[in-house]
Amino acid sequence: MNCPCCSGKDYMDCCKPYHSSEKSAPTAEALMRSRFSAFAIPNGGYLMETTLPAKRKFHNTQDLQDWGEINQWTKLEIIRTPSSDQVEFKAFYTDDDGKPQLHHEHSLFKKVNDRWFYVSGKFLD
Numbered sequence: 001m002n003c004p005c006c007s008g009k010d011y012m013d014c015c016k017p018y019h020s021s022e023k024s025a026p027t028a029e030a031l032m033r034s035r036f037s038a039f040a041i042p043n044g045g046y047l048m049e050t051t052l053p054a055k056r057k058f059h060n061t062q063d064l065q066d067w068g069e070i071n072q073w074t075k076l077e078i079i080r081t082p083s084s085d086q087v088e089f090k091a092f093y094t095d096d097d098g099k100p101q102l103h104h105e106h107s108l109f110k111k112v113n114d115r116w117f118y119v120s121g122k123f124l125d
C-alpha cells in the first residue's frame, strides 16, 4: 500500500514504523507526514502520543480517531519548512458530505528527549 502521506514510498517503509513505535520520526516534517497518515489510517492514539504532553488536554483521542474516520484523506502537500521546528502544509480531504476540503496550516513542533512533538498550528486561508 502506498503511504497516505504521498511520499511515493510503501507505507511499511514510510510512516508505519512511526505508527507502531518501532522508530520515532527524525524531523518535524517526518512527524507531520506521519500525523497526516495517522488521520488517513486512522490512528487517534498516535495523534495523541505525538502531541506535546502539555497540549494534550486540548485534544481527545476519540475525536481524533473519529475525525480521521469520517473524512477521506486524499493528499498532503508540504509547502515549506521555514525552520527545523516549523512546517507549513496543505492537507486535502473529502468530508462526509462528499465535499472536497483543504486544511492549510502552519504548525509548530518541539523536540523533547530526542522525540518530536506537535505543539500547535495556525490555520491559513
Ligand SMILES: [Zn+2]
Residues within 6 Å of the ligand: 003, 004, 005, 006, 007, 011, 014, 015, 016, 033, 034, 037
Ligand atoms: Zn508516509
